[in-house]
Amino acid sequence: MSFVLTWLLARSQGGRILLRIDDLDQQRFRPEYLEDIFETLAWLGVDFDEGPSGPTEFLAQYSQTLRMDLYEDLLEQLKIQSAIYACTCTRKMRREQPQGVEPCRDKALPLSTPHAALKVALPQPALLSFNEWGKEPAIMDLAQGLKDFVIRKKDGSPAYQLTSLVDDLHWNINFVVRGEDLWWSTAAQTWIAQQLERSSFLETLFWHHPLVMGDKGEKLSKSKGAGSLKLWREAGLSPVKIYAWAADYLGLPQDATSSLSDLLMAFKQKNDET
Numbered sequence: 491m492s493f494v495l496t497w498l499l500a501r502s503q504g505g506r507i508l509l510r511i512d513d514l515d516q517q518r519f520r521p522e523y524l525e526d527i528f529e530t531l532a533w534l535g536v537d538f539d540e541g542p543s544g545p546t547e548f549l550a551q552y553s554q555t556l557r558m559d560l561y562e563d564l565l566e567q568l569k570i571q572s573a574i575y576a577c578t579c580t581r582k583m584r585r586e587q588p589q590g591v592e593p594c595r596d597k598a599l600p601l602s603t604p605h606a607a608l609k610v611a612l613p614q615p616a617l618l619s620f621n622e623w624g625k626e627p628a629i630m631d632l633a634q635g636l637k638d639f640v641i642r643k644k645d646g647s648p649a650y651q652l653t654s655l656v657d658d659l660h661w662n663i664n665f666v667v668r669g670e671d672l673w674w675s676t677a678a679q680t681w682i683a684q685q686l687e688r689s690s691f692l693e694t695l696f697w698h699h700p701l702v703m704g705d706k707g708e709k710l711s712k713s714k715g716a717g718s719l720k721l722w723r724e725a726g727l728s729p730v731k732i733y734a735w736a737a738d739y740l741g742l743p744q745d746a747t748s749s750l751s752d753l754l755m756a757f758k759q760k761n762d763e764t
Contacts, residue, residue: 491702494736496667497536497750498757499697508661509541512654514554514647524548530719534729535750540661560656561648564686565608568641568652569601572685573611576603577640592638607649608642610681620680623665623697632681636674641682655679659691670698702735 500507511527513519524545531538542548554561568574576599577592587593595611616632640649648656654675658666668676676696683691719732733747737756746756 491699491732491735491739492667492669493531493534493536494732494750494753495697495699495739497538498736498740498754499665499667501754502758502761505665506540507538508663509538510657510661511542511548511552512554512650513548514653515650521545526720529723533719533723534732554653554657557653557656557660558648560660561653564652564656564682565642565648567686568610568682572682573613574601574608574641575599575611575638576601576606577609577638578603578606595638605644607640607644609638609640610678612636612638612681616681618677618680618684620676621693621695623695630677632674632677636678639678651675651678651682655682655688655691658694659688662690663694664690665695665697667697667699669701671701673698700739702732 496507499505509531511524513524528544542552575595575597577594578599579593583593592609592611594609599606601608612633614633617629618632619627619629621627639651641652643649657663658679666676676698680692682688722729722731729750730747733750733753734744736742737744737747737753740757740760742753742756742760746752
C-alpha cells in the first residue's frame, strides 16, 4: 500500500516521487523479485518522477552496489564520532542472554575482527524524536524499543539502517512513506543522523501506515505466498482491493475506489475540507 499512499500524497501536494529499491541483501534479492516490482507498479497504475524505468536501468544506474563508497564513508564517520563495537555473537548466543544484554559490548574487540558485525552501542537512555506527518514530534527512547543495532553485517556489507539513511541523504529525500513495522528503523536512522548532525534527514517527514494483511492475518507480500499481489495479477484481478484498503485507512468513501484517479480526487477533496 506504500506505493499507493506515496502516489496520492505526492500527486495531491505537487511533490515528486523517487523509486528506490534495496538490493544489497543478496540472500533475499532475486531478479524475478526486481521484475515483479515494475510489474506491480504498472498494475497499480502508479507512476514516478525519478528512478529506473526497468530492471536493466536499475542495475546499471540505481543499484545500491553502485553507492558502496557512500556507505563506507558514513561508516567511517560513525567509527570516529559514535560508539561502535565489533560483535561475533551468533543468534543462539544472543537468545541465551538476559533481555537487553549484549555479550560483545564490553569486550573491546578490534573493529577489524574477521567475520564480526559492527553495532551501535546505545546509551541509556537514547532519546530522540522525528517528524511524523499529522502528529506532534514526541520524545522516545530508542534503547527501549531496539537493542544495539547492526550497521555492518558479518559478511562486511552495510546494513539496512545505514544504507537507507545514506540513500535518503544522497537523493535529498524530505518525505518518507513506509509501513509501521519500520517505526523503530526510522528511529535508528534518526539516531545515526543525530550523532552525525545530518540536519536534512532530521527535518524529514515520515508517514508510517498500517500493514496490509492477508485473509489469514499474514503480512501481504508483493510477490510471494497465496495472497501475494503477483498471484492477484496473474489471476486477472484488478487493483481495486488495494485502492479500497487505502480509502479505508484514509477515511475516504468506498465509491471513490474504482480507479486511482477517483481515489486521488477524493483525497484532494478531503484535504481541501480540512
